[in-house]
Amino acid sequence: MSDTALIPQPREISTEPRRSDKVFRGVVTSGGLSSLVVLGLIALFLAYRGFEVLREEGLGFITNADWSITLDESANVVESNFGLSAMLVGTILCSIVAVVIAVPISVFSALYLNFYAPAWLKRILVAVIDMMAAFPSILFGIWGFLVLMPSVEYWAKLINKYLGWIPLFEVEPYFFTRSPFVAGVVLAIMIIPIITSVSREIFAQAPLDRIQAAFALGATRWAMIKAVVIPHGRSGVVGGAMLGLGRAMGETVAVYTVLNIVFQINWHVLLGAGGNVASLIILKFGEASEYEIKALMAAGLVLFLLTLIVNAIANVIVKSTGKSGR
Amino acid sequence: MSAVAVPTKPWAKRPQERAIGISFFLAAIAFSYFFVAVTEMKGKLAYAFVFFVAYGLFTSTFSFINRGPQAAKDSFVSTVVSLGAVVTVIPIASILFTVIQKGVPGLHFGILSNDMSMATSTDPIANGGVLHAITGTLTLVFLALIMSVPIGILTALYLTEIKGRFAGPIRFLVQAMSGVPSIVAGLFILSAVLYPITKSFSALMGALSLAILMIPTVARTSEEVLLLIPNDLREAGTALGGTQWRTVAMIVLPAARSGLMTAVILGVARIAGETAPILLLTGGGDKVNPNPFDGSVGSLPYYIWKAFNAGSPEAITRAWAGLLVLMILVLILFITARALSTRKISK
Numbered sequence: 128m129s130d131t132a133l134i135p136q137p138r139e140i141s142t143e144p145r146r147s148d149k150v151f152r153g154v155v156t157s158g159g160l161s162s163l164v165v166l167g168l169i170a171l172f173l174a175y176r177g178f179e180v181l182r183e184e185g186l187g188f189i190t191n192a193d194w195s196i197t198l199d200e201s202a203n204v205v206e207s208n209f210g211l212s213a214m215l216v217g218t219i220l221c222s223i224v225a226v227v228i229a230v231p232i233s234v235f236s237a238l239y240l241n242f243y244a245p246a247w248l249k250r251i252l253v254a255v256i257d258m259m260a261a262f263p264s265i266l267f268g269i270w271g272f273l274v275l276m277p278s279v280e281y282w283a284k285l286i287n288k289y290l291g292w293i294p295l296f297e298v299e300p301y302f303f304t305r306s307p308f309v310a311g312v313v314l315a316i317m318i319i320p321i322i323t324s325v326s327r328e329i330f331a332q333a334p335l336d337r338i339q340a341a342f343a344l345g346a347t348r349w350a351m352i353k354a355v356v357i358p359h360g361r362s363g364v365v366g367g368a369m370l371g372l373g374r375a376m377g378e379t380v381a382v383y384t385v386l387n388i389v390f391q392i393n394w395h396v397l398l399g400a401g402g403n404v405a406s407l408i409i410l411k412f413g414e415a416s417e418y419e420i421k422a423l424m425a426a427g428l429v430l431f432l433l434t435l436i437v438n439a440i441a442n443v444i445v446k447s448t449g450k451s452g453r
Numbered sequence: 454m455s456a457v458a459v460p461t462k463p464w465a466k467r468p469q470e471r472a473i474g475i476s477f478f479l480a481a482i483a484f485s486y487f488f489v490a491v492t493e494m495k496g497k498l499a500y501a502f503v504f505f506v507a508y509g510l511f512t513s514t515f516s517f518i519n520r521g522p523q524a525a526k527d528s529f530v531s532t533v534v535s536l537g538a539v540v541t542v543i544p545i546a547s548i549l550f551t552v553i554q555k556g557v558p559g560l561h562f563g564i565l566s567n568d569m570s571m572a573t574s575t576d577p578i579a580n581g582g583v584l585h586a587i588t589g590t591l592t593l594v595f596l597a598l599i600m601s602v603p604i605g606i607l608t609a610l611y612l613t614e615i616k617g618r619f620a621g622p623i624r625f626l627v628q629a630m631s632g633v634p635s636i637v638a639g640l641f642i643l644s645a646v647l648y649p650i651t652k653s654f655s656a657l658m659g660a661l662s663l664a665i666l667m668i669p670t671v672a673r674t675s676e677e678v679l680l681l682i683p684n685d686l687r688e689a690g691t692a693l694g695g696t697q698w699r700t701v702a703m704i705v706l707p708a709a710r711s712g713l714m715t716a717v718i719l720g721v722a723r724i725a726g727e728t729a730p731i732l733l734l735t736g737g738g739d740k741v742n743p744n745p746f747d748g749s750v751g752s753l754p755y756y757i758w759k760a761f762n763a764g765s766p767e768a769i770t771r772a773w774a775g776l777l778v779l780m781i782l783v784l785i786l787f788i789t790a791r792a793l794s795t796r797k798i799s800k
Contacts, residue, residue, distance in 0.1 A: 144697070151698035155615055158607025160674070162626040165665055170639065180653040181773040235537020243534055252538065258787050259545045261719070263726020264635075265754050266776055269593065270548050273769075282498070316544045323541060329496025347527035367795055370632070381728035381752075401713070405636045405729070414732060438632035442625060 146297060169431060180418070182208050194407070195392050196419050209422040211429060213392045217402025217421045218244025218308060218433075221382060222375035224396060226313025229319045230368045232414030236319075237326035238356070242348060253327075260320035268384035269311035276385060279309045298397050300400055305387035307401035313385050314378060325332035325367030325445065329360040377434045379405035404430045479509035499598070505536050523660075544700045550747035552776050559774025569739040573761035574607030578770055583778055584755035585741045589656065592745050592780075593735070593752055594721055596660030597667055602717055605671025608665065609716075612672075613679040614687075624676075631669035638665040644705055647734060655737030656745040659752070667720040674719055678712030681706065718790040722783050728754040753779045 144152070169276075181188055191210025199205050208403040222246050236256075280303045287303075290296045333356045382403045388410055389400035408423050408430075415423060466474070485503035509532035517525035564582040572581030588594065608627060612620050642662040682705055690700030706713070731737070736749025737759060753775055760772035 139552075147499045147698045148696045151696075151701070152615060153609045156619075157591050158604050159611030159615075159619065159623050162608060162623060162630045162668065165668070166626060166630055166633075168645060169633070169665075172641055175635070176644040176648075205749060213455070232457060232537050232540050235534045236541040239534045239538040244538070252542070254791060255545055256541060258784070261787050263728065263754065263779060263783065265726060265757055266548065266552070266780060267727045269757070269772060269776065270551055272692075274547065274551050275544075278498075285464050290654055319541055336599050349527040349530040350523060352530075373632045377637070378634070379634065379636040379756070386512045405634055408636055408640065409729065410731060415476050424640060424644055431637045434632050434634055434637075435629055439625075442628045447705075450496045 128159050130192075133312055135196075136229070137272045142390045166435075170428070172351070173428035173431060175423050177421055177428050180209055180422040180425045183207075185203065189215065189429070192390055192392050193248075194411070194418065194422075196422075200415060202365060209419075209425075211404065211407075212427055213390050214388075214402040214404045214407050214431070215433075216392050216394065217386075217388075218376055218404050219432075220307045220394065221310045221386070221401065221403060222372050222397060224308055225314035225318055225375045226368050226372050228292035228312060228315035229371055230364070231324035233316075233319050233367070233371075234364055237323050237330055238352060239382055240323075240327050241330045242352060242356070253324075256320045260411065264381045265384075267313055267317050271309070271381060272317075273386045275316075276305075276309055276315065280304060283308050287397050291321060295395065297395050297398055299395075302399045305385060305398060305401075306397050306399040307386065307393075308385040308396045310339065310382050310392050310401060310403070311396070313381055314375040317378065317381060318374050321374060322364075322367045325370060326360065326364050329363030329367070329445075330356055331418045333359045355409065362447070363392055366441045366444030366446075369437055373437040374442060376437065377405060377430065379409055382406050382410050457762045470544060473515070474512075477508065477511045481505075482509055504583025505532060505688070508532055517787065520705060546616040549780075552773065552780055555770070555773040556780075557774075560771040560777070564733060564774065564778075568741050572782060574760065574768040574771075576767060577766045578767055578774075581771075582752065583775060585751040587778070588741050589727060589735070589738075589750045589752040589755075592750065593659050593663060593731070594629040594725055596657060596745060597724055598721065599662035601664040601667040601671055601784070602719065605668045605716070605720065606628065606675050607674035608668070608672040608711065609638065609679055610701065611675050614697070614705065626668050627672050630665075633665065634663075634729075635666055635727050636733070638662040639680055639733040641665070642730070643733055651747075652718055652735060654749040656735060656742070656749050656750040659731050659735040659747075659750070663727060666730075667724050668692065670723045671716050675709075676708050676714035678716060680780045681712070682708050693765040711712040715790045718786050718793070722786040722790065725783055725786065726754055726779050728758060731755050732758065 149178040172191045184191070187210055189210075190212050192207065192213040193208040193210050193215075195203040196209075198231055221346060236252075240252055244252065281305045286301060286308075287298050291298070337355045338351060341355050345353065383406040386401045386403055386406060387399050388402055388406055390399065390402070393402070404426055408426060413418060471744075481504050483509045485500050488503045488507070489499050497512055509529050512532060513525040513529040516528040559578055561579050562583075563579065565587065566584055567582030568585035569581040570585070572604055608623065611617065612624055628753060639662045642658055642665075646661060647658050677789075686704050687700055690704040691697075695703065731754050735752060737755035738749035738751050740751075742750040743746050757772045757775040757779065760768040760775060
C-alpha cells in the first residue's frame with residue numbers, strides 16, 4: 128500500500144460530450160427530424176402514385192371540372208376525365224364562408240373573455256371552448272345535418288329574399304338544400320374555438336402598461352381596446368383566421384355529410400350544389416378503380432399542398448406578432 | 454374606541470345601478486316579445502335578434518344621456534361582444550343537449566357487451582351493441598399511442614433540451630404537420646403501406662395514420678410543458694456531475710411528468726373521433742377482431758358513420774348512441790387532461 132493509491136488521477140477536462148450523451152443527442156435529433164421525414168414522405172408518395180394521372184391530365188387537372196371514368200368489361204380504362212376545378216372552387220367557397228362567419232364571432236368572444244367576463248365565467252368559458260375544439264368532426268357533421276341544416280336553410284332563404292340582387296346570393300334553380308353555405312356554417316362552428324383561442328392568447332399579450340395608461344387617461348373600455356388591443360393584435364387575428372382556413376379546407380367528414388357534391392363550378396353560395404376536394408376522396412373511394420385511385424391520390428396531393436401553404440403563411444404571421452408585442 | 458376603516462369599492466356597482474341594468478335586460482326581453490308579435494317576423498332567431506338590438510340601443514341611449522357619446526359607444530360594444538360569446542357557446546350547448554337527448558334512447562343494457570355481427574340496421578335497438586367499436590377504437594388508439602408518444606416527446610426534447618441548428622425549421626414543420634388534413638394522412642398510409650406492402654385493411658394501418666395526426670399535438674403540448682421546467686433544475690443536474698442524458702431522464706422528464714400525461718391525453722382526444730382515415734384504412738368490420746395486424750376492424754367513428762348512412766330510424770338512433778359514447782370518452786379524456794394540467798399550465 129502506497130500513498131499514491133489515495134490520490135485520484137486528475138480527470139481530463141474536456142468539452143467533448145460523453146458517449147451516452149452522443150447517443151442521447153443522436154436519438155433525440157433523429158426523433159426531432161421525424162416531422163420533416165413524414166411530411167416529405169407524404170408529398171413523395173402522393174406525387175408518385177398520382178404521377179400517371181397528373182401527366183395525363185396536365186394543367187387540366189386543376190382547370191377542368193369533369194370527373195368521369197369509363198371502363199370496358201375487362202376493367203380497362205376506355206376514357207377518363209379528371210378535373211378538380213369545381214372541387215377547388217367549392218373548397219375555397221366553403222372555407223371562405225366559414226372564415227367570414229367565424230372571425231367576427233371569435234374576435235368578439237375573445238375580447239369578451241379577456242376584457243369583459245368576470246374571472247369565474249372566463250375560466251368556465253375557456254374550458255368549454257377548448258373542449259369544443261377537441262370534439263370529433265363526425266359529431267359536427269351529424270349534428271349539422273340533422274339539427275342545424277333546417278335552420279340554416281331558412282336563413283339562406285332570408286338572405287336570398289333580401290340580398291338576392293347580389294350575384295353571389297343568386298339561387299337558380301330555387302334549391303337550398305346541402306349548399307356550400309350550410310357547409311360553411313358547420314365549418315364556422317368547428318373553427319370558432321380555434322380562432323377564439325388564438326385571438327385570446329394574442330389579446331392577452333397586449334402590453335399592460337399601455338392598457339393602464341389608456342384607462343388612466345380616461346378611456347372607456349372600448350376606446351382602450353380600439354387604441355391598444357386591436358393595433359397590437361390585428362395581424363395575430365389574421366394569422367388565427369388563416370389557421371382556421373387551413374383547418375376548414377382539410378375538413379372531410381363534416382363537410383361530406385352536409386354538402387351536395389356536383390361536378391360543376393358554382394360560385395353561388397346559397398345554391399345546393401358544391402364541391403370539396405376532401406369529400407370527393409371519400410365519395411369516390413368506395414367504388415374507385417385502380418386508375419381512379421391514382422387520380423384521388425393526385426387530388427390528395429393538391430389538397431396537401433394547399434393546406435400546407437395556408438398553414439405556413441398563418442404560422443409566419445402568428446409568430447411575427449408574438450414577437451413584436453414585447 | 455378606534456374607528457375601523459371599511460374598504461370602499463368605488464368601482465363596484467351600487468344596488469341602484471344594478472337595478473337599472475336588470476330592468477333594461479327585462480325591458481329588452483319584453484320589447485322583443487311585443488315587437489315580434491306585432492311585426493311579420495317569427496321564430497327564435499327573430500326574438501334573439503330583436504332582443505340584442507333593443508338591449509344595445511337601450512343601454513347605449515342610457516349611457517349617452519348620462520355620460521355622453523363615448524360611453525354610449527362603449528355600452529353598445531359591450532352588447533356586441535357579449536353577443537359574440539353567446540353565439541360561440543350556443544352550438545356547444547346545442548350539441549351536448551342533442552347528443553344526450555337523442556343518444557340516451559339508444560342505450561341499453563347489452564350495448565357494451567354485444568357487437569353488430571348478428572344485427573342489421575333495421576333490427577330493434579336492443580339487438581347488437583358497440584363492443585366491437587369500443588375494442589377497435591381502443592386498439593387503434595393504443596397502437597397510435599405507442600408509435601406517436603416517443604416521437605412526439607423526442608421532438609419536444611429536441612426543441613427544448615438540445616436546441617440544435619434545426620430547432621427553428623422543426624418547430625415550423627411540426628406546426629405545418631398539425632395542419633395536415635386527416636384524409637391526406639389516410640391517403641398517405643394507403644399509398645405508402647397498404648397498397649404496396651400489407652394489401653389488407655387492419656387496425657395497424659388505421660393506427661399509423663392516426664399517429665401522424667397525433668405526433669404534432671403531443672410534440673407541441675410537451676414542448677410547452679418542458680419550457681415551463683425551470684432552468685435551475687437542469688443546472689442543478691449538471692452541477693452534480695450528471696451528463697445531459699441523465700439530467701433529462703432523471704430530472705427534467707420526472708418533473709414534467711403530469712404535463713406530459715396531459716400532452717398524451719390531448720393527443721388521444723384529438724384522434725379518438727377521427728373518421729376520415731379510418732374510413733379509408735380499417736374496413737370497419739362488425740365483429741370483434743382480436744388481431745390488430747390483419748383483417749377489418751370496427752371503431753366508434755366507423756360504427757357511427759355506417760349507422761348514419763344506413764338511414765333507418767333504428768340506425769339513426771344507434772348513430773346517436775354511438776356519438777354519445779364517443780363524446781363521453783372524449784369528455785373524460787379532456788377533463789382528466791385539464792385536471793392534470795391545472796397545476797402546471799395556468800391559463
